[in-house]
Amino acid sequence: MGIEFILGSLVKIGALLGYLYGLLWAMGHSKKWVKIVGVIVAFGIVQLALTKFGDFQLLNNFDQGLLFQACTMTMVALGLNLIYGFNGQFSLGQWGFYGIGAYCAADITFRWTNGDARGLFVVGLGTIFAGLAIWGIGKFLKRLRGIPVLSAFTFYIIGVVVAGALAILIGNLINPLLSPLLGTISEPGVLNSKVAIQVVFFFAVVFAGVFAAEVSFLFGLPVLTLGSDYFGIATLGFTIVVNTLMVNSDTILPFPEMKGGRGMIGIPKLTTWFWAFFFMVLVIIILRNLIRSSTGRAIMSVREDETAAKAMGIDVANNKLLSFVIGSFFAGVGGAVYAHYIGFLSPGTFDFLVGFNPLIIVVFGGLGSMTGTIAASFGWIFFLEGLLRVLLSQMGTEAPTWRYVLYPITLLMLMLIRPQGLLGTVEWGFLKAEKYGFGKKNGPKPTTDAPVVNS
Amino acid sequence: MRKLSLSPTSKPIKSKKPPLDWVGKGFLLLLTIAVAYILIKNLIDDPSLFIQIILSGLQLGFVYALIALGYTMVYGIVKLINFAHGDVFMVGAFTSFYAVTRFNLHLWPMSVFPNMPRSLVEVIGSITVILLSMLVCTVLAITIERVAYKPLRDAPRIAALITAIGISFFLEFFGALNFVYSPRFIPYERPFEVVAWYIKDGVHLLKPGVEAPAGSITFSNIFIIIVAASILVQIFLQFLVHRTKIGIAMRATSFDKPTARLMGINVDGIISFTFAIGAAFAGLGGVLYAIAYSSIWTQLGILPGLKAFVAAVLGGIGSIPGAFVGALIMGQAEAMTMGYISTPMRDAVAFTILIIVLLIRPTGLFGEPEKEKA
Numbered sequence: 001m002g003i004e005f006i007l008g009s010l011v012k013i014g015a016l017l018g019y020l021y022g023l024l025w026a027m028g029h030s031k032k033w034v035k036i037v038g039v040i041v042a043f044g045i046v047q048l049a050l051t052k053f054g055d056f057q058l059l060n061n062f063d064q065g066l067l068f069q070a071c072t073m074t075m076v077a078l079g080l081n082l083i084y085g086f087n088g089q090f091s092l093g094q095w096g097f098y099g100i101g102a103y104c105a106a107d108i109t110f111r112w113t114n115g116d117a118r119g120l121f122v123v124g125l126g127t128i129f130a131g132l133a134i135w136g137i138g139k140f141l142k143r144l145r146g147i148p149v150l151s152a153f154t155f156y157i158i159g160v161v162v163a164g165a166l167a168i169l170i171g172n173l174i175n176p177l178l179s180p181l182l183g184t185i186s187e188p189g190v191l192n193s194k195v196a197i198q199v200v201f202f203f204a205v206v207f208a209g210v211f212a213a214e215v216s217f218l219f220g221l222p223v224l225t226l227g228s229d230y231f232g233i234a235t236l237g238f239t240i241v242v243n244t245l246m247v248n249s250d251t252i253l254p255f256p257e258m259k260g261g262r263g264m265i266g267i268p269k270l271t272t273w274f275w276a277f278f279f280m281v282l283v284i285i286i287l288r289n290l291i292r293s294s295t296g297r298a299i300m301s302v303r304e305d306e307t308a309a310k311a312m313g314i315d316v317a318n319n320k321l322l323s324f325v326i327g328s329f330f331a332g333v334g335g336a337v338y339a340h341y342i343g344f345l346s347p348g349t350f351d352f353l354v355g356f357n358p359l360i361i362v363v364f365g366g367l368g369s370m371t372g373t374i375a376a377s378f379g380w381i382f383f384l385e386g387l388l389r390v391l392l393s394q395m396g397t398e399a400p401t402w403r404y405v406l407y408p409i410t411l412l413m414l415m416l417i418r419p420q421g422l423l424g425t426v427e428w429g430f431l432k433a434e435k436y437g438f439g440k441k442n443g444p445k446p447t448t449d450a451p452v453v454n455s
Numbered sequence: 456m457r458k459l460s461l462s463p464t465s466k467p468i469k470s471k472k473p474p475l476d477w478v479g480k481g482f483l484l485l486l487t488i489a490v491a492y493i494l495i496k497n498l499i500d501d502p503s504l505f506i507q508i509i510l511s512g513l514q515l516g517f518v519y520a521l522i523a524l525g526y527t528m529v530y531g532i533v534k535l536i537n538f539a540h541g542d543v544f545m546v547g548a549f550t551s552f553y554a555v556t557r558f559n560l561h562l563w564p565m566s567v568f569p570n571m572p573r574s575l576v577e578v579i580g581s582i583t584v585i586l587l588s589m590l591v592c593t594v595l596a597i598t599i600e601r602v603a604y605k606p607l608r609d610a611p612r613i614a615a616l617i618t619a620i621g622i623s624f625f626l627e628f629f630g631a632l633n634f635v636y637s638p639r640f641i642p643y644e645r646p647f648e649v650v651a652w653y654i655k656d657g658v659h660l661l662k663p664g665v666e667a668p669a670g671s672i673t674f675s676n677i678f679i680i681i682v683a684a685s686i687l688v689q690i691f692l693q694f695l696v697h698r699t700k701i702g703i704a705m706r707a708t709s710f711d712k713p714t715a716r717l718m719g720i721n722v723d724g725i726i727s728f729t730f731a732i733g734a735a736f737a738g739l740g741g742v743l744y745a746i747a748y749s750s751i752w753t754q755l756g757i758l759p760g761l762k763a764f765v766a767a768v769l770g771g772i773g774s775i776p777g778a779f780v781g782a783l784i785m786g787q788a789e790a791m792t793m794g795y796i797s798t799p800m801r802d803a804v805a806f807t808i809l810i811i812v813l814l815i816r817p818t819g820l821f822g823e824p825e826k827e828k829a
Contacts, residue, residue, distance in 0.1 A: 090613060146471075150479025150814055226813050229536055230768060232616070234813075236761065237806025244799050252797060353757075356620060363617055401638060404628035408621035415621070416606055419614045 012063070013382050019045070020374060021428055027285075028430030043277050050273055064273075065341070070381040071276040072338040075283045077361045077373045079330030082287060084359070085367040086296070087323035088303030090228050093219070093235030094331050095355025096242035097212040101332025102339040102350070103246065103258060105208035106267045109340065110257060112200050113192060113268050114185050117178040120200060120207075122171035127210040129163035134217060153222050160218065201270040205279065205336040212332025213325045220324040224317065239352040246347035263346030271341035279337055283330050287370060288431050290326065299323050300368075353404075360411060366421025371428045376421075483811070497795055503670045508794040509787065514678050514747060516786020517685035521740030522763035523770075523778040524692060525733025531773030532709045532729050534612060535604065538619040541760015542626035543596055543734045547588040547741025548751050549636060552643055554584045561646035577647040584646050589738040596734030597727050605723070623757075630753035640752045643745045651675040677747045684743060685779075688736055692775050695732075705729060709773065758802065762789070765809045771822025780820060784808070 019042070026038020046067070049058040059067070080094045104123060111119030137159045141152050183189025190196070223234045249258035258264045290296050301309040302319050310316050339345055361380050365372030384403065414422075427433070498505045522544055529537045554560040561580030564571050603622055607615045631638035651661040655671035667673045696702040707715040708725045716722045744759065745751050766785040770777025785805055792804040812819065 090616070144474040146473045147475050148473050148479050150482065151475045151477075152479075154478050154482040222814050223810055226810075226817065229534075229616075230809075230813060233536070233761070233764060233768065234806065234810055237765070237802070237809065240758075240761075241803040241806060244802055248797075248799050252799065353624075353754075356624070359617070359620075401628050401631045404624055405632065408624040408628075411621040412603060412618060412625075415610075415614050415618050419607075419610055 009382070013379060016378050016382065017375060020378065024371065024374075024429035024431060026429070027281075028428075028432065039281065043274070046277070047273055066381050067273070068271060068276045068341040069338070070378045071280045072334040072341070073358070073361065073381055074280055074374050074377040075334030075337070076331045077358045077365070077377045078283055078287050078370065079327035079334070080358045081327075081362045081365075081368070081370065081373045082290075082299075082323050082330070083327040085362055085369070085373070086291060086303060087299050087320060088228070089224065089320055089324065090232040091235045091324070091327075092232055092352070092355060092359065093216075093238040094327070094358050095350060095352060096235075096239035097216055097328040097331035098335040098338075098355075098358075099239075099242050099246060099347075099350035100215055101208040101212045101335030102345055103249075103264070103335075104211045104332070105204040105336030106264060106339040106345055107255065107257065108204040108207065109197070109201060109268050109270065110264070110266060112182065112204075113188070113197070115179050115182040115189070116175065117182060117191075118171045118175045120203065121174050122167050123211060124167075124203060124207045125170055126164050126167035127207050127214060129167055130160045130214050131210065133159035133163045134214065149222055149225050153218070156218060156221065160214070197268070197270065201268075201275070201340065205275075205333055205340075208336040209329045209332035212335070213329035216328030217321065217325050220321050220328075224320045224324060236352060239350075239355050243347055243350050243352060246350060258345075261347055263344060263348075265344050267339055267343050267345065269340060269343045271337050276337055276341070279333055283333065284370070284374070284430075286326075287330070291370070292433060295319075295322070303368075360407065363411070364414065364422055366423045366425060369421065369423050369425050369427060370431045371426060372421055372423035375423065483815070486811075493795060494791065503672055504794070506672050508790050510672065510674055510678065512787040512790030513783070514681055514786070515789055516783040517681045518740050518744050518747070519759065519763045519766050519785055520685050520779045520782035521688060521736050521743070522759060523767040523782045524688065524775065525730075525737050526760075526764045527767040527770070527772055527775060527778040528705075528729050528733050530767065532705065532726055533604070533608070533615075535615050535619065536764065537730075537733075538616070538760070539599055539622040539626060540733065540737055541756035541758075541763070542623050543592050543599075543756070544737040544741040544744070544760060545630070545751075545753060545756030546595055546626065547592045547738030548643070548745035548755060549630065549741075549753075550588040550591045550738070551584045551646070551742040551745060552641065552751060554587055555646050556644050560584055560587065581646040585739055585742050588742050589735040592734040592738030592741070593731045596730045596737075600727055600730045627753050627757070636753055638753065640750050643749045643751050645746050645749065647746075649675050649677050649746070677743070681743050681747065684739060688739070689775070689779055692732075696775060701725070701728065762802075762805050765805055768809060769812050769819055771819030774819070774821040774823075777819060777821030 023038070023042040026042065027035055029035055029038065046059075050064055051057070076094055076098050079097075080091065083089050083091045083094070108119040108123055111117070134156060137155050141147055141155065178191065181189045181191045183192055191200075219238060223231060223238075226234060245253055246258070247261040249255045250260040291299070298309070298314045299319050299322070301312065301314055302316050306316050309319075357380070361376045362373055364380070365374070365376030384407075494505075522540065525540050525543075526537065529535060529540070561584050562576060563583065564576045564579045599622055603618050604615055607618055630636045651667075651673050652658050652675070653661050653667040653671040653673045655668055661667055661673060696705060704715070704720045704725050705728070707718065707720055708722050712722055715725075741756075744755075762785055763782065766781035767778045768781070769784060770779065770781030785808070788804050788808055789801045792798075792801045796804075816822075
């Protein structure tokens, strides 16, 4: 525990940045086989490093934990970067959606392993029905131009409540049929075999993300009409309310298995490197393809100037809502992966003070820079959580407090010296904007029939 | 031929009513009816409890009003959510804690004039403690403004906001270090005794350690002090902003900074002055809050600060009477929720009210419509 440890950690961080660069480079290569092989190799390298060969293991359990945490933090921070960096809506609610995703997915798998299929079916059918209801009502409301937000919100609320009630009804009907197949935690049934539980885990993560997205839709519809500062305060309030509900999940909310402020234990630890990597790459691909599409350009134009965007025929309200919903979806997925890696959820993790972390990461990496966010998430977790925790633990019980004393000082220095973030708007490999121009494969062809300008 | 007239007397263009407007309004009406039903039912069930809850709501609301003033004035002038304001409030409480517990400042008249009656000593001593806290908060706020906010005045607004969050974190967690304060809750030693009375067939003194009889309404001297201090501060600020030269300068700065500078107003000085005034009242609020609830810790300021900001937004940010009214509404809502729904939901209700009010009146209750972007 000394200079070698520090040097080793710095080497690890350097290797990680190189690894990320390589991954993004391979993903952005023009040949398809390079992309596929590159991603598989990137997955395999870490998988090998995590595997135990006799006594030798390159990355120990502590590093593995940090790695998973960094992956989830990347998803959450990328979601926030979409909302705040690309769309310019100052949101502090990301941590609330992260918590919703974590608790939702944990509840599904916890109930499943304990022989209760209602978790999966109520949440799954509920999100599907609610999504259909929102889609249908949206179609219907589109005909009535200029409907007040409050009326639209009332319609959506009614639709979602009906959908939820329907899902609970069906879930209660299905449950008795399935519960013999599920078995109990001591005698797992057919549907609790090693393969089946992985499938359930996948659906749990997806449904948790969609659930968080739907909550964010209902919350964002009225709240996004407020100005930017008010929106920030309202989303901060959302995080506080979600945290309050978590503390009282067994008294105010009807979920005794969440155990309120004592914390939820017994969540199956299903997150492997495969799932963490898979969901992280998925989030990166979705975000990149969204940002580099016409929708993405519309989202960015809202950040630059709302009035000008409106004049160009861009639906400002819809684009704000879209980026908010997708960003929350990423947060929900990240939360679900986190819950199954740590195996224990306590409301303290989702406190709003901790919730400033994604914001700080996004600002550090550079607003509107996906590469910066990814690098900052990994650097943040490995440097501050890993290195600093170990170093400061020699200072006694005050280590956590010291960390929070050092964060804001760093933040202040950054704001004063380099307000655009460490990486600015630099992007690596896959995340770069495609260069349109003559001679490129996907670029526009040079036009021969150019209009002749009459002078 | 009809004359084309552009004078304001010509008929305005009829704006089409938005479709299905009644749905949202009906939803709100149902909500209002439900809330009113709960309140009236409880009022009839137990009137004395109802009045007691209103009194505790007033106490909370008047403390929020003291904090909300700082938020509303600072936001009115520099358009910045000063997150650190709640922590200035906390520092005020801690300053008075140190002054009372460590240095016995509240008893200083006794050491100078040994024959002074005890009650007079307490009054003078407490006022000294409060003034000291206000002074410390003022100095702190001016320092924060000069070090952190002033270099970022021309930067994007969000940079200043993130800096404010950073300052807020720093104050909270630096205070939680063992050699500064402590991360734990600390029992607060009051500079004067809290005396309570109860009303049942006339006003009676409530002896300490004795339960008030059922069906009575209790109130204490700290309640009276908070209400009086808050109202006095309101009157003082109304006078300051509308009747003095510096008030005119403040309003001019908030209206248009470059023009104010051209008119010979020291804009930076005015901004510092605004921070200082807001911080002084936050310090006063901090001391009174600590005396009333008699337990402090370094994260004391976060939630009252946020709720005070919500109150300022509710009343229309930038408006001083608006902040006052908003804070009273916020206090009542919180007390009612604690009394009739459940204690943990008090934060949820505060933010729900904010969202609903902003949806109906985006400028808040007393706010003026915002200028179009130039």
